[in-house]
Amino acid sequence: MSAWRFCPLCGAGLQVRAVADLPRLVCGADCGFVHWDNPAPVLAALVEYHGRVVLARNQGWAAGAFGLITGFLERDEDPAAGVAREVKEELGLDATAVTLIGVYPFARQHEVIVAYHVRAEGEIRLNEELAEFRLIAPEKLKAWDFGTGLAVSDWLARRVP
Numbered sequence: 001m002s003a004w005r006f007c008p009l010c011g012a013g014l015q016v017r018a019v020a021d022l023p024r025l026v027c028g029a030d031c032g033f034v035h036w037d038n039p040a041p042v043l044a045a046l047v048e049y050h051g052r053v054v055l056a057r058n059q060g061w062a063a064g065a066f067g068l069i070t071g072f073l074e075r076d077e078d079p080a081a082g083v084a085r086e087v088k089e090e091l092g093l094d095a096t097a098v099t100l101i102g103v104y105p106f107a108r109q110h111e112v113i114v115a116y117h118v119r120a121e122g123e124i125r126l127n128e129e130l131a132e133f134r135l136i137a138p139e140k141l142k143a144w145d146f147g148t149g150l151a152v153s154d155w156l157a158r159r160v161p
Contacts, residue, residue, distance in 0.1 A: 004025055004035050007027040007028070007029065007031060007033045008033065009027065009031050009032070009033045010027060010029055010031040010033070012027050012028045012029035012031065013028045014026065014027060014028060014033075014035065015027075015028045019034055024036060024037065025037070037110075039105075039106075039107075039110050039111050039112045040072060040110065040111050040112070041072070041073040041079070041111070041112050041114060042070055042071070042072055042073070042106070042109075042111045042112065042113050042114070043070060043071055043072070043073055043079060043082050043083040043086055043113075043114055043115075043116070044068045044069070044070045044083070044113050044114070044115040044116070044148045044151055045068055045069040045070070045083045045086060045087050045115075045116055045118045046068055046101065046115065046116070046117050046118065046148075046151060046152060046155050047068075047069055047087055047091065047093065047118050047120050048117065048118065048119050048120070048138075049093065049119075049120050049121070049124070049135065050135075051137075051138075052135040052136055052137055052138070053135070053136045053137075053138055053141050054069070054091065054120075054124070054133055054134075054135060054136075055067060055068070055133065055134045055136055056068075056069060056090070056091070056126070056130045056132070056133045056134075057130065057131045057132050057133070058129060058130060058131065059128070059129060059130065059131045061131075066133075066134055067147075067148055068115070068148040068151070068152070069086055069087055069090050069091060070086070070113075070148065071085075071086035071089070071090070073114070079114050079116075080098045080100070080116065083095070083098060083114075083116045083118060084098055084118065087118050087120055089127055090126070090127050090129060090130055091120070091124050091125070091126065091127075091130075091133070092122060092123060092124060092125030092126075092127075093120035093121065093122045093123075093124060094120060094121055094122050095118050095119070095120050096119045096120060096121055097117075097118070097119040098116050098117075098118050098119075099116060099117045099118075100114075100115075100116055100117075101115040101116060101117050101151045101154055101155050102115055102150075102151055102154050103115070104147070104148075104150045104151060106146070106147050108146065108147070109147070113147060113148060113150075113151065115148060115150075115151030115154075115155075117155055138156070138159060138161070139161070141156060143156060
C-alpha cells in the first residue's frame with residue numbers, strides 16, 4: 001500500500017476501503033478521490049547493434065551492474081515509438097526495427113515492463129543517465145531471473161542465429 005496519508009484534492013485523511021473488491025486508499029471525507037496505485041508502464045529495449053547486444057550501466061548502479069535500456073512510457077505515446085525514443089535519448093542510436101518480446105510484471109519496483117527487441121544503427125553516444133556500456137555477443141548473453149532479465153530469456157529462447 002502507498003505511503004500517501006492525505007487526500008490531494010481536499011486534504012482529508014485517507015482510509016483503506018475496498019473498491020472493486022481491491023483495497024485502495026480513498027478520501028475519508030468522501031470527496032471522491034481514490035488512489036488506485038497502479039503499476040507504472042516501463043519500456044525496455046534489448047538493443048541489437050552490429051550483431052551484438054548493448055548492455056548499459058546507469059550512473060546510480062554499482063560497478064559491474066549492467067542491464068537493458070529502459071524508460072517510462074509517456075502520456076499518449078505508442079509503446080513501440082516510445083522504446084525507439086528511449087534508445088535515441090540514452091544511446092544516440094536510431095531504431096531500424098522494433099519487435100515486441102513480451103510484457104512482464106516487476107512487482108518489486110511496482111512496474112509492468114513492456115520489452116522490445118530493437119535493431120539500431122548509428123554511433124553510440126551515452127546520455128547523462130548512463131555511465132558505460134558493453135557490447136555482448138548474443139551467444140554469450142546470460143539472462144537474469146527478474147525484471148528485464150525475463151525478456152532477455154524469452155528473446156534468447158526464440159532467437160534464430
